[in-house]
Amino acid sequence: MKSKISVAILGATGTVGQKFVLLLQNHPWFEISELVASPRSANRTYRNACAWKQDKPIPYVLRDKLLLEAGSELSSRILFSGMDSSVAGPIEEDYASKGHIVISNSKNHRMDRDVPIIIPEVNSSHFEITKKQRFKGAIITNSNCVVMPVAMVLAPLHQAFKIKWVQLSSMQAISGAGYPGIPSYDILGNIVPFIEGEESKVETESQKILGRLDGNTIEPADFVISAQCNRVPLVDGHTINLSMEFEKKPSPQQVGDILRSWKSLPQEKRLPTAPRSPIIVFEEENRPQPARDIWLENGMAAYVGRIRECPIGHIKMVVLGHNTVRGAAGAAILNAEAYLSLGYLG
Numbered sequence: 001m002k003s004k005i006s007v008a009i010l011g012a013t014g015t016v017g018q019k020f021v022l023l024l025q026n027h028p029w030f031e032i033s034e035l036v037a038s039p040r041s042a043n044r045t046y047r048n049a050c051a052w053k054q055d056k057p058i059p060y061v062l063r064d065k066l067l068l069e070a071g072s073e074l075s076s077r078i079l080f081s082g083m084d085s086s087v088a089g090p091i092e093e094d095y096a097s098k099g100h101i102v103i104s105n106s107k108n109h110r111m112d113r114d115v116p117i118i119i120p121e122v123n124s125s126h127f128e129i130t131k132k133q134r135f136k137g138a139i140i141t142n143s144n145c146v147v148m149p150v151a152m153v154l155a156p157l158h159q160a161f162k163i164k165w166v167q168l169s170s171m172q173a174i175s176g177a178g179y180p181g182i183p184s185y186d187i188l189g190n191i192v193p194f195i196e197g198e199e200s201k202v203e204t205e206s207q208k209i210l211g212r213l214d215g216n217t218i219e220p221a222d223f224v225i226s227a228q229c230n231r232v233p234l235v236d237g238h239t240i241n242l243s244m245e246f247e248k249k250p251s252p253q254q255v256g257d258i259l260r261s262w263k264s265l266p267q268e269k270r271l272p273t274a275p276r277s278p279i280i281v282f283e284e285e286n287r288p289q290p291a292r293d294i295w296l297e298n299g300m301a302a303y304v305g306r307i308r309e310c311p312i313g314h315i316k317m318v319v320l321g322h323n324t325v326r327g328a329a330g331a332a333i334l335n336a337e338a339y340l341s342l343g344y345l346g
């Protein structure tokens, strides 16, 4: 690639926005040229407006950059969006109507008929539907942060053995709720067995991602998911315990072999943000663990362990994902890389 492509970050001050800032610094294809947030932050410097919570400092060149107000005219064609879902819907539509390519983390448009939820390892063919969108530009979404590692695991297994049902229970870190998120009094030394709106997302998004593109629509995959979602006192990393039944019963060994060897478009095209192995399977019986494993493959893989027989279904296992990297900003960046590498931007 000759010169870098200018990009903007919408919601640049938030939890996901901060991860975009870190992951895009020194990116070989993209250069951050605009930082955008709410009217509260507009015209303030990034370091002043942002409650920076990352373990690395704000990149020096962005510290004193002035924030723009969401809705204002932007020169970047690609907009990475980490805006609060209470406002993201119409703002993203407006930018897409003006010709921008909006790569979004928010739930607002994920289930729209003409908007894909992309995991490039799983369904890059669904990018095609962006050509039929009502916008001059496009909206492309990535999934919910629990769905991401789960759908990555389900995809090769569904292809090999056809899933009938999945039952899962999540242990989700506090960064998944943004900043300031859940009050410390409610989460320290505690588990909260309710995350508003989460279970319905987890029960529906995977089927769309694993669905079949049929002309102007995506036919969802035909299996059912039952989810129970819990908030736990960890900063980063969502762990999911799941059981499943298939049409064709596999052995734990077969499941491990398929997950371990799975590779797809981002790996074949060597996209800059792609993990070398999208799924890491642990042999140790006490892994994966959020405190030990979420930075393997730079946070971009799904980490799997304890694959064993389930006495009710066929197979059970533990899946872990980095919610703000592979489950949010890193996923969106990989989507932009895949979209570009497939020639959709001309």
Ligand SMILES: NC(=O)c1ccc[n+]([C@@H]2O[C@H](COP(=O)([O-])OP(=O)(O)OC[C@H]3O[C@@H](n4cnc5c(N)ncnc54)[C@H](OP(=O)(O)O)[C@@H]3O)[C@@H](O)[C@H]2O)c1
Pocket (backbone or CB within 6 Å): 010, 011, 012, 013, 014, 015, 016, 017, 036, 037, 038, 039, 040, 041, 042, 049, 070, 081, 082, 083, 084, 085, 087, 088, 105, 106, 107, 143, 144, 145, 175, 176, 177, 178, 179, 180, 323, 324, 327, 328
């Ligand atoms: N956290 C995760 O792990 C995760 C994972 C996947 C998806 N998501 C989704 O990503 C989005 C961002 O999540 P987050 O965790 O980063 O939330 P957050 O920390 O609360 O950040 C929200 C961002 O939205 C901006 N915003 C708020 N009101 C606005 C307005 N009226 N106009 C324009 N911008 C406005 C905020 O800017 P100000 O600072 O100026 O208020 C801030 O930059 C949400 O839709 C969330 O569901 C999050």
